Amino acid sequence: MxxxxxxxxxxxxxxxxxxxxxxxxxxxxxxxxxxxxxxxxxxxxxxxxxxxxxxxxxxxxxxxxxxxxxxxxxxxxxxxxxxxxxxxxxxxxxxxTALYPKEMSASRAEDDSNRISLLVFNVLSDNRDVAALRDLIRDTDPDIILLSEPDQWWLEQLDGLEDDYPYTLLQPQDNDYGMLLYSRLKLKDPEVRFLIDPAVPSFRAQVRLRSGSLVTFYGVHPRPPGIERPDEEQDSSREKTAGEEGEDGDRVDSDVRDAELLLIASEVKELGSVPVIVAGDFNDVAWSRTTHQFQRIGGLLDPRVGRGLLNTFDTRSRFLRYPLDYAFASRHFLLAELHRLPDIGSDHFPIFAVFDYNPESLSENDPPQPDAGDAREADEAIEEGKSND
Known part of the structure; x- marks a missing residue:
């Protein structure tokens, strides 16, 4: 040739x-x-x-x-x-990216009486490096710690944390959807809720800042799309279809996740002018249709906008990394700090955020505005999520 x-x-x-x-x-x-x-x-x-x-x-x-x-x-x-x-x-x-205008303005306040700091971390249920987490808590000294995926072992290993964080909301579970909340700020009306999925909890509480102001806090960790359905759900699905394989096989669609996030956004909207923070592992990326709709309906700001991706998952891959862990806040807040922290043994990086509650910031922040069809689409998504659960 x-x-x-x-x-x-x-x-x-x-x-x-x-x-x-x-x-x-x-x-x-x-x-x-x-x-x-x-x-x-x-x-x-x-x-x-x-x-x-x-x-x-x-x-x-x-x-x-x-x-x-x-x-x-x-x-x-x-x-x-x-x-x-x-x-x-x-x-x-x-x-x-840093080239884009910031969605949440930076704080210039020196007084910390209206400041709230959060450590948001998916621990990975089979991770056993609890010492690294304790060291990180000591170094960052957050007001609130929100942990996703802890089981009973994690709860036991974190025994004594209540000495510094006396206000807690604890829901350890063995299905990778447990959550633990530790706070040094007083919690009012804390509750564990199962909004859409009976196996997936979310948190809601009012947090009293040092100034006495109340902030409504939500903690979330919905199921991601694409994971295999739990065995009991697979069995139920097979019974409903008389033994036939469903169109999407035995994997979870996004309807339940979307319904939970949009239901919380709708609640935030109903709260009106109340300051709100929603944090956790969203199992969704910042640029998705659902997250954008969540922001628009709830009027919530993403401190990442104009500052960087801050990819939190997966620590084990440099190429396949996505931003999944967030701390969204209403327009009442200014951003003092936002960091992705080092790998401490999980498949997620921790996120550390510090917000300043400042009612005067309403004129500085411009939250996403809802589209004409958002409310209707959210209602339909919530009903679909409830019916498909």
Whole structure:
């Protein structure tokens, strides 16, 4: 075989490989635009940064191919579509860069009587490095500690924490959805609630700041889309379908997660002018349709906007990392600090946030405004989540 023929074959194979990658990235960009709660649709919400990086490399691949040979019409068509996909992905993630205007203004207050600091951390139920967590609590000295995924072992190992954090809300569970709340600030009317999923708790309490002001606090950790259904739910699903496999198999769709988040957002809206903080492992990315709708309905600010991604999951992969853990706040607050803390043994990084309650900040912060159909869509999503649970 001549050298010329070999080069033509190699060039064709390179065009084919780049073309196939382009098709995958185009489909991966389009799928999240579908108005569907199916898990295989919603998981494409997550890798926008990764898809943006790969689309950029694909465009570079087309440029390199053009330098070494001629391209066909389908090559240029795919390159154009990949370019559009890149623009769309960059638009989606641009708010979570330092180049974008900040959604929550920075605090300049010196008085800490209206300040509240939070440590938000998914401990990973089978993680056993409790000493690292205790060290982190000592170093950060937060007012409130919200832990996701703790079981009874974690509760026992954290025995004595109540000496410094006398106000607690404790719901350890063995299904990876337990939560523990420790606070040095007084809690009023603390409650554990099972809003949508009877196996997944959420917290609500009023927190009394040092100044005496009350802040409504929500702690959340809904199920993510795409995970395997618990055995008992699989059995129930099979009974309902007379032994036939469901359309989405034995994996969890996003309807229950979305319903819980939108139900909380609706509650926040009903509270009116009350200062609110919602924190926890949302199992959703900041740029998803659900999280944006959650913010718009609740009028909640994301301190990440204009400051950075602060990816918290997964500590075990540098490439596949997403922002899943949050502390959203109403427009009554200014941001004093926001940090992603070091890896301490979980698959999540801890998040540390410090907010200043300042009623005068209402004029400084401009929360997302609800769209015309948000309330109706939220009601439909909540009803769907309740019926599908």
């Amino acid at each position: 001549s050298v010329i023929i070999e080069r033509k074959i190699v060039f064709f194979l390179c065009r084919l490989a780049v073309g196939l990658l382009a098709l995958v990235l185009i489909v991966g960009t389009v799928i999240p635009l579908l108005h569907s709660n199916a898990w295989w649709v919603r998981i494409f919400d997550f890798p926008r940064v990764q898809i943006a990086l790969l689309t950029g490399l694909t465009l570079a691949g087309y440029v390199a191919l053009r330098l070494y040979g001629s391209l066909g019409g389908w090559d240029y068509a795919l390159a154009a579509l990949v370019g559009l996909a890149l623009v769309w992905q960059l638009i989606s993630i641009a708010p979570y």
